[in-house]
Amino acid sequence: MTEQFEFTTTEERTDAVDTSVFGEDTRAEAKQIIARYPESRSALLPMLHLVQSVQGHVSPAGMKFCAEELALSVAEVSAVATFYTMYKRKPCGQHLVSVCTNTMCAALGGDAIYRTLGEHLGVGHEGTAGEPGTEGSITLEHAECLAACDLAPVLQVNYEYYDNQTPEQALELVKALQRGEKPAPSRGPALSDFRGAERQLAGFFDDLDETVTGSSQATETNRGAALAQERGWIAPSMPDDAELPPLPEKK
Numbered sequence: 200m201t202e203q204f205e206f207t208t209t210e211e212r213t214d215a216v217d218t219s220v221f222g223e224d225t226r227a228e229a230k231q232i233i234a235r236y237p238e239s240r241s242a243l244l245p246m247l248h249l250v251q252s253v254q255g256h257v258s259p260a261g262m263k264f265c266a267e268e269l270a271l272s273v274a275e276v277s278a279v280a281t282f283y284t285m286y287k288r289k290p291c292g293q294h295l296v297s298v299c300t301n302t303m304c305a306a307l308g309g310d311a312i313y314r315t316l317g318e319h320l321g322v323g324h325e326g327t328a329g330e331p332g333t334e335g336s337i338t339l340e341h342a343e344c345l346a347a348c349d350l351a352p353v354l355q356v357n358y359e360y361y362d363n364q365t366p367e368q369a370l371e372l373v374k375a376l377q378r379g380e381k382p383a384p385s386r387g388p389a390l391s392d393f394r395g396a397e398r399q400l401a402g403f404f405d406d407l408d409e410t411v412t413g414s415s416q417a418t419e420t421n422r423g424a425a426l427a428q429e430r431g432w433i434a435p436s437m438p439d440d441a442e443l444p445p446l447p448e449k450k
């Protein structure tokens with residue numbers, strides 16, 4: 200049975216959680232993350248990504264590890280880990296496929312893409328086809344606005360974009376992932392896997408050159424700026440004597 204995110208804040212049960220899955224290398228990387236911030240607790244978000252890069256989800260051990268390294272309570276770590284959808288409560292597949300089903304994408308075919316992939320994989324939201332973490336295993340989720348409405352309908356694999364999709368294209372993409380292939384995203388770096396993406400989100404780029412070479416822009420996204428430039432349109436400048444609201448007092 201896969202380990203679920205069954206969280207407890209009781210000291211007795213937390214003490215029994217074994218964090219040895221996080222070895223010396225991971226502990227050294229945790230120290231590097233913490234050193235980026237003036238207050239160690241500020242490092243919690245990338246620390247949770249580091250945990251996911253090791254385990255493929257945020258387990259009770261992962262939460263205890265973060266709490267120990269950041270001098271927080273497990274309850275404080277849990278409050279954050281359960282708030283954000285990017286922190287997974289169940290082990291993820293090799294790849295996380297996120298299909299946008301928000302208004303623009305849904306109207307242009309996002310719902311049909313999600314339905315097609317769900318039927319093919321035999322899973323619903325946050326379900327995994329295959330043994331989590333093994334090659335070709337896929338976790339499916341529907342997501343709310345992936346911030347690429349101009350390229351709708353879109354989906355992401357491990358947070359890399361596949362733009363202007365049809366159900367047929369999305370199905371081919373997922374079948375290729377299941378065969379162990381990694382089709383190139385529409386933009387951005389080459390496709391990694393979920394744990395690799397989580398490592399990057401923790402701030403570790405093992406192949407930085409490759410990561411930054413991919414094009415990050417789409418023509419559609421720049422269309423407005425290009426038109427404005429062609430036509431000489433500029434935003435009105437702020438008058439020198441504009442009245443500004445008072446700055447809030449520093450606490």
Ligand code: FES
Binds near residue numbers: 352
């Ligand atoms: S509605 Fe899908 S990216 Fe915004």
